[in-house]
Amino acid sequence: MSINQFPVDFMWGTATAAYQIEGAYNEDGRGMSIWDTFSHTPGKVKNGDNGNVACDSYHRVEEDIRLLKELGVKTYRFSISWSRILPNGTGAVNEKGLAYYHRLVDALIDNGIEPFCTLYHWDLPQAIQDQGGWGDRRSIAAFKAFAEVMFKEFGAKIKYWITFNEPWCLAFLSNYLGIHAPGYRDLQLAIDISHHILVAHGEAVKRYRELGFTGQIGIAPNTSWGVPYTQSEADKAACLRLNGWSGDWYLDPIYFGTYPAFMLEWYEKIGHQPPIVEGDMETIHQPIDFIGINYYTSSMNRHHDQAGMLQAEYMNMGAARTDIGWEIYPEGLYQLLRYTADKYGNPDIYITENGACYNDEVDNGRVCDQRRIDYLSQHLVQASRAIADGINLKGYMAWSLMDNFEWAEGYGMRFGLVHVDFDTLVRTKKDSYYWYKHVIANNWFELR
Numbered sequence: 001m002s003i004n005q006f007p008v009d010f011m012w013g014t015a016t017a018a019y020q021i022e023g024a025y026n027e028d029g030r031g032m033s034i035w036d037t038f039s040h041t042p043g044k045v046k047n048g049d050n051g052n053v054a055c056d057s058y059h060r061v062e063e064d065i066r067l068l069k070e071l072g073v074k075t076y077r078f079s080i081s082w083s084r085i086l087p088n089g090t091g092a093v094n095e096k097g098l099a100y101y102h103r104l105v106d107a108l109i110d111n112g113i114e115p116f117c118t119l120y121h122w123d124l125p126q127a128i129q130d131q132g133g134w135g136d137r138r139s140i141a142a143f144k145a146f147a148e149v150m151f152k153e154f155g156a157k158i159k160y161w162i163t164f165n166e167p168w169c170l171a172f173l174s175n176y177l178g179i180h181a182p183g184y185r186d187l188q189l190a191i192d193i194s195h196h197i198l199v200a201h202g203e204a205v206k207r208y209r210e211l212g213f214t215g216q217i218g219i220a221p222n223t224s225w226g227v228p229y230t231q232s233e234a235d236k237a238a239c240l241r242l243n244g245w246s247g248d249w250y251l252d253p254i255y256f257g258t259y260p261a262f263m264l265e266w267y268e269k270i271g272h273q274p275p276i277v278e279g280d281m282e283t284i285h286q287p288i289d290f291i292g293i294n295y296y297t298s299s300m301n302r303h304h305d306q307a308g309m310l311q312a313e314y315m316n317m318g319a320a321r322t323d324i325g326w327e328i329y330p331e332g333l334y335q336l337l338r339y340t341a342d343k344y345g346n347p348d349i350y351i352t353e354n355g356a357c358y359n360d361e362v363d364n365g366r367v368c369d370q371r372r373i374d375y376l377s378q379h380l381v382q383a384s385r386a387i388a389d390g391i392n393l394k395g396y397m398a399w400s401l402m403d404n405f406e407w408a409e410g411y412g413m414r415f416g417l418v419h420v421d422f423d424t425l426v427r428t429k430k431d432s433y434y435w436y437k438h439v440i441a442n443n444w445f446e447l448r
């Protein structure tokens, strides 16, 4: 038995995202987003699922706040539906959209829960996409204007801001691999998008500070953490490329003002480069207050000339897998935290997402999800280890508060501490909810 004690001010929380939980997709003035368009397109999302209703959280603020309050979280990470605030992406503000988020934020604050706000969690207004989306530089000004509306409206209430969630997903998964909205398969477009969102990130950070707000602002990359198959230089370089693809490609420009040379050279070798305009790198290189790390899994890889764009061949570790098929590798979380801390000057880090997909159902009013408890505790041991090792890990947000729309997987893949019946929308607290409540209350846990 080992006791894992956390710092007294450690920020325990949970996370969700607008399109995944809100529903009310065409109510109270909300405009269409690319995820509405994508999920309404046959064949894009499993079972033809969409976010029209989702968890109906738009109409259940009080109910969801009660779940958070009972859980005892210190913070709640949620995201803003841009097209609920600016239905056309720019221009007129939708007052009913602002009112919804004021209701949510006020209820959080009244219950002693710190709002942790993600500005962009993949649901670009369709009107912006119709003008080229993130592939067009005009998206930078549009995002800056949206961020300014949010800062001016909520800057006195919200002290923690994330500009972009998982930029690799919104750039490469969505525009090179074609798996997420809008579903393109164009490497240069993905590189262009990555650059434009980095400039947009920098513009938003700069504007936040210019407006005189003194909260904390950061970004939340997801890293496909690669573990080398052997210690050969070739296998290690293959993993560096895989990790660089989703992590360093975003954090180096922010922390160093330059793209990682090894990735730039890799792309140039195949005829691609970011569309840098004079002044862009200075804009991106704004100091930020924290890095959000989203960690789920790792993959073992070795170099192979024919293994795709990165020449990194996946090797099955034989590790146990969650129900979505991702290998369970808790040590990868520590390795990622150690790498991030060592490379970027030991900044404040929040684990802004960590969780497991297990599709346990309600049985006699109970959801026995011991596998999720095991996954979370094994990863919290690695978080505790990182803190003990001097890494400035300041908080942990379990993904997710409740089962929700898991993008192209639809509703069939459940990550929640709370089960949602998507026919009745009845919420049922899982065993893992009660376990996590105990961990938060004690600020320590024991791994038997």
Ligand SMILES: N=NNCCOCCOc1ccc(-c2cn(C[C@@H]3NC[C@@H](O)[C@H]3O)nn2)cc1
Residues within 6 Å of the ligand: 017, 020, 165, 166, 169, 173, 177, 179, 222, 224, 294, 296, 353, 399, 406, 407
């Ligand atoms: N990396 N190389 N991939 C090679 C090819 O992979 C094909 C599939 O790829 C991926 C990669 C990553 C994801 C993913 C999902 N979540 C979970 C959400 N996070 C934000 C929140 O909204 C959660 O719902 N995080 N990441 C999905 C699919």
